[in-house]
Amino acid sequence: MAAPHATPCAPLSTAGTTPASHGLWAASAPPAPPAGPLTADLGGAQAVDVVIIGGGYTGCSAALHLAEAGARVALLEARALGHGGAGRNVGLVNAGLWVMPEVLPQVLGPVHGPRLLQLLGDGPRTVFELIARHGIACEAVHRGTLHCAVGASGLAELHQRARQWQALGAPVTVLDAARTAERTGTAAYTGSLLDLRAGTVQPLAYVRGLAAAAQRAGAQVYVGSRAVRAEATGTPQQPGWCLHTDTGGRVQARWVLVATDAYTGEHGLWPALQTEQVSLPYFNLATEPLTPRQAAGLLPGGEGAWDTRQVLTSFRMDSAGRLVFGSVGALQGSGRAVHTAWARRAMARLFPQLRGVALQHAWHGTIGMTHDAIPRLHTLAPQVLAVAGYNGRGISPGTVMGRALARHILGLDAPDALPLPFSTPEPERWRTLRTAGYEAGAQAQHLVDARW
Structure with a gap:
């Protein structure tokens, strides 16, 4: 021991x-x-x-x-x-893990793999039940999440994930590009995976x-x-x-x-x-409360969203109508300017009506990765x-x-x-090199991304 x-x-x-x-x-x-x-x-x-x-x-x-x-x-x-x-x-109450559902039995075996899948698949329901039972005021919205596909490969990944969850009886659905645009407010994605088990909270x-x-x-x-x-x-x-x-x-x-x-x-x-x-840095920015014109069509169903990129983008609304927008990286040193400038460009690309919108909040933290x-x-x-x-x-x-x-x-x-x-x-x-590599890679990606 x-x-x-x-x-x-x-x-x-x-x-x-x-x-x-x-x-x-x-x-x-x-x-x-x-x-x-x-x-x-x-x-x-x-x-x-x-x-x-x-x-x-x-x-x-x-x-x-x-x-x-x-x-x-x-x-x-x-x-x-x-x-x-x-x-x-970010405040996304998701079911499961990043890995595909079929991976867990392969890695953990026929007993612990299915057991962990069931526990985590039912996890969001447990969260929202606790919130209701104890009257926790945390802006809880139990309307699902959208995992958004970038390109054909991203869409293929979502179809694979959907098949595996649907085989377990999970209420997940792959939406095409048009339905995804209706639910997100942007035509940037080739599709999305709607998971009705999930939702958002003020974390x-x-x-x-x-x-x-x-x-x-x-x-x-x-x-x-x-x-x-x-x-x-x-x-x-x-x-x-x-x-x-x-x-x-x-x-x-x-x-x-x-x-x-x-x-x-x-x-x-x-x-x-x-x-x-390995420590993975992650940051979030929040806009000022959006006007009705700015917010029109943006996540009208109240879902939280993120995409299939390796250096991913996440976005959701809070109860006051702010857009919370995040990605990999730390808002310190050179990263603060790089990541903030990228976020402004990326928000404007996804949602042109938000070009020039003021950012009221910025923060970051660490994710532990096995x-x-x-x-x-x-x-x-x-x-x-x-x-x-x-x-x-x-x-x-x-x-x-x-x-x-x-x-x-x-x-x-x-x-x-x-x-x-x-x-x-x-x-x-x-570990140390990989931790530094996450930030360096995120900065390199964000220096060039969303410039067109």
Whole structure:
């Protein structure tokens, strides 16, 4: 079993979300539920059953489902709720993964492959049910998503994906170019895949709502509290853990769930979770609220959309009528000017009525990519679980994986009933070079793209 990294770490800033890190989502989300740092000793009679590290979708979903079942839960977030990918993404609640459905049984085998497919296929429904049940105000729109085809090869890819999902009974349909133009507002695409299982949310508002629901169920939520040291306690027959935070707090628990994914940090606890993934930068820009003329015909059905390019484009509307437009890249250094200039050109090419429209918000974050685009489930030490590698599909998979791990910890599901097999973290080869290559490639693509 891997031992935790125990080097003391300097406290992180507890500042919340910022315009540069979370953009529109920080400006438009309801306030986060009240929470402060852990400065007390949660031991003895105050000890908990489970301590969760990470306040994103997985951590907050697990906290909610554990607390609802009567477990004593403490959640530790190093910065603010949704600080990582949960508060920065596009807000597409998609079913499945980037890989084709038939790939999962081939890679994971005849048991875990179909099981994970079913879990992730039903994932959006779980998200929207939780939103309804807990009254989460997060601009939820459950009207599907559009995966838009670029050229003949893109359309062939969508037909293949549709056949595989339809064989599993999924409500997906390939639309031709004309119907795609009606639904998107642009004639740039040769077709699209409409997935009625999916939808959109305000991602930061959703994760804050999950955390608030977990608190109401009895979970203790602490922010600005980075776990810096883990001590094994108990016996081999009854293991336990004592986690120390950079705020002077301490919590004793029977179980630890590590839910930090791409924001684990190479100098934090169990850094192998970071080194097994390649970091993919992704940015979003949001326009000012569009006028009726500008918005006419643009995604009239309320779907979110993205295309089949390798350096993809994503776009969706928010509840105030802003267009959220994104792609691969980081809005820092030379990338800020390159990616922003590309976005202006690309928006005008797709939607000529938006030429010259003002951009009100800009932000970016990191996606953790595994080499096969499939998540990982680990036992890092006795009764220390971790899941990582959502590959840009965090909202639905994070929610349902949090629930699945909660059921396992509660003893409701045996290890062999989990949706993923346990594996050992393995460092990704050439990780640093590949991470730099994503940004360099995106900048090169965006320097020349949409100039005609």
